Amino acid sequence: MKNLLLFVSLVFILAGCATKEHFEPEDTIGSYDNTKANLSAQITSMNKDGATLDNGEIITKRGLSKFKIPEGYNFLNISDDKVISSNYKDKILIDKQEIEVSGVVVAASLKDNKLALLYSDNSIELRDIAENKTLLKEYFNHSFVNDTRIANPYFMSNIVLFPTLDGRIIVVSSTNKIVKNIVVDPDGQFNNITFLDVINDTLVAATANKVISVGDGVLNLKNYNVRDIIAHGSYIYIATIDGQIIKTDISLNIIQRKKYKYAKVYALAYGTSLYALESQGYLINISDDFKSDAVYDFGFDNERKVIALGDTIYYDDEYIILK
Structure with missing residues (x-):
């Protein structure tokens, strides 16, 4: 009986591993071709x-x-x-x-x-x-x-x-x-x-679980499981644990959103439009109006530290400036 229970447990563990899902785009348009450059050393610590x-x-x-x-x-x-x-x-x-x-x-x-x-x-x-x-x-x-x-x-x-x-x-x-x-x-x-900024006299802040904005005496609160959040211009961009990428105004009203099944976004960045670095080695580029997107192959070691600041992603011992 003991051996049977052990066997059943092992089956469930293996089944769980076998069915673990990852983001798999239907198609990519090849490697992201903007020029990479080398860092002088590895990243050892980072914050926002x-x-x-x-x-x-x-x-x-x-x-x-x-x-x-x-x-x-x-x-x-x-x-x-x-x-x-x-x-x-x-x-x-x-x-x-x-x-x-x-x-x-x-x-x-x-x-x-x-x-x-x-x-x-x-x-x-x-x-x-x-x-x-x-x-x-x-x-x-x-x-x-x-x-x-x-x-x-x-x-x-x-x-x-x-x-x-x-x-x-x-x-x-x-x-x-x-x-x-x-x-x-x-x-x-x-x-x-984890995020604190003032945009057009409106305070925007976030934890791993919530996003708020406070402006003109009005407090807006949204519940999101946040993977990353950035501000660009008058807009807020939020990547969530369930694979959503959301564009809001500074009052957190949703303007556009896209969902990428099983996507695990490490970082958001903004070149001339929005980019999301995905853990399986993909770089998702979304047009400013969210009507189109492109997925690039983008190899990096997801066991190492990655940080995006403005239009640049720093990873491994390299960095890339986004178009």
């Missing part, structure tokens, strides 16, 4: 705003940079024209200026002399680096499991938007007081803010 190479060079939204951060530090952000990196222990660097901090900094932004920090214990700090003093420090619910794509704080005119690890956006005024607590996703297992 850039990546660190294992030789200390960095990738930012502005492209490849020869600026080097010291060994043991990882890129967080380029903010106020300065590179911010963390040793994930007790220090950050603003360009080459070392600043001691009270814990592990996982996100940071700078404007003038104000430094906005998010710590791994889900506390936030606003610091005056000219006078070396803390202007605000607050603690929120500890988050033990986080998506690695942690959004950085955002300076917006006279306020600071702090994304937290427990699915909130904390709004801090010019007088260094918390004036609003926007709850994006209080319940998800991976509910840290």
Whole structure:
């Protein structure tokens, strides 16, 4: 009987493996033919705003940079024209200026002399680096499991938007007081803010489970299992776990959508139109009006780190600028 149960279990396991589905386009139009270029080293760490190479060079939204951060530090952000990196222990660097901090900094932004920090214990700090003093420090619910794509704080005119690890956006005024607590996703297992942007005076933010927009006093909330999300112009593009690619306006009204059965999108990018990098080695290009698409063969090692910034995809030890 024991052997029979073992056999039945094995049959179910093998059947599950045999029926596991992958994205398989009916046809491709060959390899994507835009010129590839080599990175100087492999990507070792990354977030939504850039990546660190294992030789200390960095990738930012502005492209490849020869600026080097010291060994043991990882890129967080380029903010106020300065590179911010963390040793994930007790220090950050603003360009080459070392600043001691009270814990592990996982996100940071700078404007003038104000430094906005998010710590791994889900506390936030606003610091005056000219006078070396803390202007605000607050603690929120500890988050033990986080998506690695942690959004950085955002300076917006006279306020600071702090994304937290427990699915909130904390709004801090010019007088260094918390004036609003926007709850994006209080319940998800991976509910840290992974995307934060302000488009035409509308705040757009996302976790792995939800997308919100806040503008003119109106909050819009949509439930999506998000694989990736980007903004381009006045539009938001969302790739979901179930293979959908969705185009919305900044109020999250759906303009167009397409579904690619079993597709697992690693990253979205925008050249002259939208691109989606799919895990089985395909690059999907969708026209701006979503009426047509093309699927290219695009080989890459999906066990390695991949990041898309603007019109460029960085993968393995190469990158490609999209048409």
